[in-house]
Amino acid sequence: MIYLDNSATTKPYPEVIDSFSQVAQQFYGNPSSIHSFGLRSERLLNQARKQAAHLIDVDESEIVFTSGGTEGNNMAIKGIAFAHQNRGKHIITSQIEHPSVLETCRSLEEQGFRVTYLPVNNNGVISPIDLEKAITEETILVSIMHVNNELGTIQPIQEVGQIVSKYPKVFFHVDHVQGFGKISLDFYDCLIDLVTISGHKIHGLRGTGILFVKKGTKISPLFHGGEQENKFRAGTENLASIVSMVKAVRLILEQQQIKSDQLRALSNKLKKSLKTINGIMINTPEKHADHIVNISIPGYKPEVIIHALAEKDIFISTKSACSSKQPDESAILVACGFDKEIRNSGLRISLSYENTIEEIEQFCTELQDVLLQLSGIMR
Amino acid sequence: MNYDQILLRYGEIGLKGKNRKIFTNRLHENVVQKLRKYPDIKVKTTRDRIYIFLNGHDPEPIMQECTEIFGIQSLSLAIQVDNDPESIKEAALFALKDADDAKTFKISTKRINKEFPIGSQEFNHVLGGHLLSNTEGYTVDVHNPDIEIHVDIRQQETYLTSKRIWAAGGLPVGSAGKTLLLLSGGIDSPVAGFMTMKRGVQLEAIHFHSPPYTSERAKQKVIDLAERLTNYGSKIKIHVVPFTKLQQKIHREIPNGYSMTVMRRMMMRISEQVAKQNGILSLTTGESLGQVASQTMESMNAINAVTSYPILRPLIAMDKDEIIEISQKVNLYDISIRPYEDCCTIFVPKSPKTKPKADKVAYYESQVDFAADLQEAIDGIEVIEVDPSSRKDEFEDLL
The missing domain is CATH 3.30.2130.30 (VC0802-like)
Known part of the structure; x- marks a missing residue:
């Protein structure tokens, strides 16, 4: 099998599953139970939080364990919106955010909030000038993703942070789900207040994530009913998942240290090979996160290509898994101003540190094959 | 360059x-x-x-x-x-x-x-x-x-x-000998430990544990406090004294108003023994004059009477808010305010004597035989060594 859909989800590391299994079996005491068996779980939870904080270089009190990217984004955006709506009801985000940001913003619009969706240029990058123009007296939150999930575009987070910091009433949230473990981001340097990280994009398990909430940032919780997670998130802590995810965080950051160059080489090789295949357009801009390459093959239905590759045990995707049930064009490619032909035929190849050069070569050969077979029928 | x-x-x-x-x-x-x-x-x-x-x-x-x-x-x-x-x-x-x-x-x-x-x-x-x-x-x-x-x-x-x-x-920790800190888990005693360390004193700690009246979490709190203190010096040994039986006996046998004073005297006796056995030359407490019933002049006199060891009281003339300020500054406060009961807050009489008379305390104690219980408590001491450099990887395989 050649798995090239790592931005949809990743294969959990075996060590992660080991941790999960051990903790689930041995540490099933509730960390909030007052007995010593509960205390044992609490100590493990504290140690996990300490290690997570150490790894991403923030304070322990700034780590909130969540169920993943969607919850993190919801918690950050609604949390700020509801806690600070008396100061203003305006939110700024971009047109190319993940559905868990866009749909959350739309739901807030129904509740009387005003949302500005910043446009992007052809490369999928927002303009800091547009952002500055959009900020008003009413603005309470700017939410911009770090790495785009379909295109691999990197947003100028540091610059955005500089701008937002000029307005002390405005909070800054970054959806770092696709960037974490691939492109480093210094939360403090970039003056960010909230950062979403997801576990299953870094070879952790589903249902795990971290929301970084900078010290002193007030958000209203999504869940009520307990004092867990510093009162930000009620509910019995999912200890086995949390511990296994913190292990994934450690492992992915180690991989990032030693394998970034290798991933870049894979990505370059992939783009080079794709360029030699007739009819393939590379949508990902020149400067991008190495693990995501977006292409279009005008004239071919992307679903058909995906299924044909799947028959050969090769897996890639169209757009984000969270929007792939909607028909046709990619909203992100639309926002970037691509032609209809291209935005209707987008395909995403997403790599991990686990992929090899041989896999890339084989993928390109098979893709060429598939196109050849299909060309008689579809064109 | x-x-x-x-x-x-x-x-x-x-x-x-x-x-x-x-x-x-x-x-x-x-x-x-x-x-x-x-x-x-x-x-x-x-x-x-x-x-x-x-x-x-x-x-x-x-x-x-x-x-x-x-x-x-x-x-x-x-x-x-x-x-x-x-x-x-x-x-x-x-x-x-x-x-x-x-x-x-x-x-x-x-x-x-x-x-x-x-x-x-x-x-x-x-x-x-x-x-x-x-x-x-x-x-x-x-x-x-x-x-x-x-x-x-x-x-x-x-x-x-x-x-x-x-x-x-301050002075390098270890250059001024060793003291035995009575560490309860509240705000004051860890700050007292910090202050003595500042003058070059190395710490060992003694903690009185009364299960099931006090919980494992109360003990954990003391370990966590000691661990924070190790940031300022070397590893710290904690002597955890099983105190339940003695406390129950005091509660049963000593008139209400005097039970607190007697309990403190027992703590001093045990602490002195532990100090003696470990070559430590002084005791340290977080007492601050007038703060609570056990810290009046009369109480201190009655409690101090059972030991000839010097008792260092670095906080004696400090106000509570000054103590809290230090506690926050050196990162002890967030642990100290965890809400678990320690041995000093259980069995507390409604109105302990603020001016206990030393002769009366001695009389009440003489009516009860505590010797065997004291010895049992000392024999049952569990020693926990807090050394962040060696201890922290307890969950290493999992994380």
């Missing part, structure tokens, strides 16, 4: 005469111990300062750790160069450019090596001129500079430093 060492300046040690070496040796050991996790550094201790050679390590976290070592007054990043005007000029230029946001500067040369051919004043001008002619936008300000570059020309070599960071002061 880069800052390649950290210079640590002594505080009070600098005032020591003949036995200075005892203090500097101890400090050297403490610094080495604390910085063990940075394998490539080298620590060199001289009569009047310590140099840490970074050998490629990032200076920031190391400097942070050094601010928590007692015996160090202040520290600075330093560049070492030869006693040669050209090398010094180059280093000064680096120091100026390296200081972000500095627009004005001042040079202060100290020439210990009088063989260096240029006088201090003159060399200030030479260096200043060199910096001005090789940079743009900087001016000299001798009264209120953004950055002051210190040039220290010593016998063999020259050190350049700029920013000075203040550290914890």
Whole structure:
């Protein structure tokens, strides 16, 4: 099998599953139970939080364990919106955010909030000038993703942070789900207040994530009913998942240290090979996160290509898994101003540190094959 | 060119005469111990300062750790160069450019090596001129500079430093012997431990544990407090005394108003024994005069009467808010306020005597035979060694 859909989800590391299994079996005491068996779980939870904080270089009190990217984004955006709506009801985000940001913003619009969706240029990058123009007296939150999930575009987070910091009433949230473990981001340097990280994009398990909430940032919780997670998130802590995810965080950051160059080489090789295949357009801009390459093959239905590759045990995707049930064009490619032909035929190849050069070569050969077979029928 | 060492300046040690070496040796050991996790550094201790050679390590976290070592007054990043005007000029230029946001500067040369051919004043001008002619936008300000570059020309070599960071002061832990701290888990006793450490005292702690009236979490709290305290010194041994039986007996046999006083006296007796067995010469408590019933003059007199050991009370004249301020500053407070009961808050009578009479206490105690229970408590002591450098990987496989 050649798995090239790592931005949809990743294969959990075996060590992660080991941790999960051990903790689930041995540490099933509730960390909030007052007995010593509960205390044992609490100590493990504290140690996990300490290690997570150490790894991403923030304070322990700034780590909130969540169920993943969607919850993190919801918690950050609604949390700020509801806690600070008396100061203003305006939110700024971009047109190319993940559905868990866009749909959350739309739901807030129904509740009387005003949302500005910043446009992007052809490369999928927002303009800091547009952002500055959009900020008003009413603005309470700017939410911009770090790495785009379909295109691999990197947003100028540091610059955005500089701008937002000029307005002390405005909070800054970054959806770092696709960037974490691939492109480093210094939360403090970039003056960010909230950062979403997801576990299953870094070879952790589903249902795990971290929301970084900078010290002193007030958000209203999504869940009520307990004092867990510093009162930000009620509910019995999912200890086995949390511990296994913190292990994934450690492992992915180690991989990032030693394998970034290798991933870049894979990505370059992939783009080079794709360029030699007739009819393939590379949508990902020149400067991008190495693990995501977006292409279009005008004239071919992307679903058909995906299924044909799947028959050969090769897996890639169209757009984000969270929007792939909607028909046709990619909203992100639309926002970037691509032609209809291209935005209707987008395909995403997403790599991990686990992929090899041989896999890339084989993928390109098979893709060429598939196109050849299909060309008689579809064109 | 880069800052390649950290210079640590002594505080009070600098005032020591003949036995200075005892203090500097101890400090050297403490610094080495604390910085063990940075394998490539080298620590060199001289009569009047310590140099840490970074050998490629990032200076920031190391400097942070050094601010928590007692015996160090202040520290600075330093560049070492030869006693040669050209090398010094180059280093000064680096120091100026390296200081972000500095627009004005001042040079202060100290020439210990009088063989260096240029006088201090003159060399200030030479260096200043060199910096001005090789940079743009900087001016000299001798009264209120953004950055002051210190040039220290010593016998063999020259050190350049700029920013000075203040550290914890005090005396090196271990240079003033050992004390046994009565550590309850509240706000005061850990601060008392911190204060004695500041004067060079090494800590062991004693904690009275009364299960099932007090929980494992109360014990954990004490371990966590001790662990925070180890940041300022070496590992800490905690003697955990099983106190339930004695406490129950006191509660049963001693008149209500006097039970608290008797309990405290039992604690003192046990503590003295533990100190004796471990070669420790004093006890330390977090008592502050008048704070609670056990801390009135009369209570202290009655409680103190059972031991001939000196009891150190570093907080005796401090207000609660002053104690809390220190507790917060040294990161003990968030642990201290965890809401678990300790042995001092259970079995508390509604109105303990604030002015217990020593003879009455002695009379009540004489009516009950506590000897066997005391011995049992001492025999049952569990010793927990808190050493963050060896303990922390308990969950390593899982994480």
